[in-house]
Amino acid sequence: MRTSFFAGLTWLAASACASDSAMRPSQALPLYTQECGACHTVYAPALLSAASWSRVMGNLGRHYGSDASLEPAQIQTIGRWLQTEAGTGRKRDKASPEDRITRADWFVHEHRKVPSYVWQLASVKSASQCSACHTRADEGSFRGRELRAPVGMKGRLE
Ligand code: HEC
Numbered sequence: 001m002r003t004s005f006f007a008g009l010t011w012l013a014a015s016a017c018a019s020d021s022a023m024r025p026s027q028a029l030p031l032y033t034q035e036c037g038a039c040h041t042v043y044a045p046a047l048l049s050a051a052s053w054s055r056v057m058g059n060l061g062r063h064y065g066s067d068a069s070l071e072p073a074q075i076q077t078i079g080r081w082l083q084t085e086a087g088t089g090r091k092r093d094k095a096s097p098e099d100r101i102t103r104a105d106w107f108v109h110e111h112r113k114v115p116s117y118v119w120q121l122a123s124v125k126s127a128s129q130c131s132a133c134h135t136r137a138d139e140g141s142f143r144g145r146e147l148r149a150p151v152g153m154k155g156r157l158e
């Protein structure tokens with residue numbers, strides 16, 4: 001339950017920028033930001049394929065070892081929106097193991113230089129916590145200059 005309304009606005013405003021605008025939804029869904037950003041980064045819908053989102057939304061009671069159950073009407077609204085905003089193209093269409101963004105080939109490749117101890121730092125906890133390093137992850141923005149080294153990391157992130 002973070003700044004859902006604000007994040008929604010920023011999503012809209014930021015979509016005007018070129019570089020990774022493809023990552024951002026054409027229109028933010030406040031219900032999504034609110035319900036799906038309560039425990040972790042608000043994942044940009046383009047980070048997973050439509051098929052993966054469909055499985056995630058169909059199994060919220062057993063959600064990566066957690067219970068993220070919602071009312072049927074909420075599941076329907078969020079699920080429908082995710083389908084329209086899901087990632088397309090070769091990179092995202094390929095099935096991500098366990099329907100995880102963090103297990104996709106592109107993810108592993110982009111993060112190959114992150115020292116392994118960094119993922120386990122208390123300030124990161126897991127690769128799923130994008131915002132520990134990408135300061136604008138909640139807005140679907142992952143530019144290099146928006147990175148910050150998490151607390152406890154020696155040296156710089158690059
Ligand atoms: C009650 C807390 C909670 C809520 C609410 C929640 N999640 Fe999660 N989610 C988790 C946990 C815990 C993980 C696993 C994180 C880890 O492995 O470190 C996770 C992981 C994920 C992942 C995989 C991330 C990766 O590692 O690639 C996706 C995708 C995801 N959640 C989507 C959603 C969506 C969509 C919603 C809203 C319908 C949602 N989550 C709501 C707790 C939650």
Ligand code: HEC
Nearest residue numbers: 101102110114118127128129130132133142143144157158
């Ligand atoms: C421990 C820090 C850390 C975490 C956590 C993390 N990343 Fe990254 N990410 C990086 C670094 C470092 C790079 C490489 C940046 C570069 O090469 O410019 C990167 C690169 C990327 C890129 C490529 C950016 C570009 O320039 O094209 C994307 C997209 C990305 N990350 C998404 C994510 C997502 C989504 C999550 C969460 C599911 C995540 N990252 C979690 C550190 C992190």
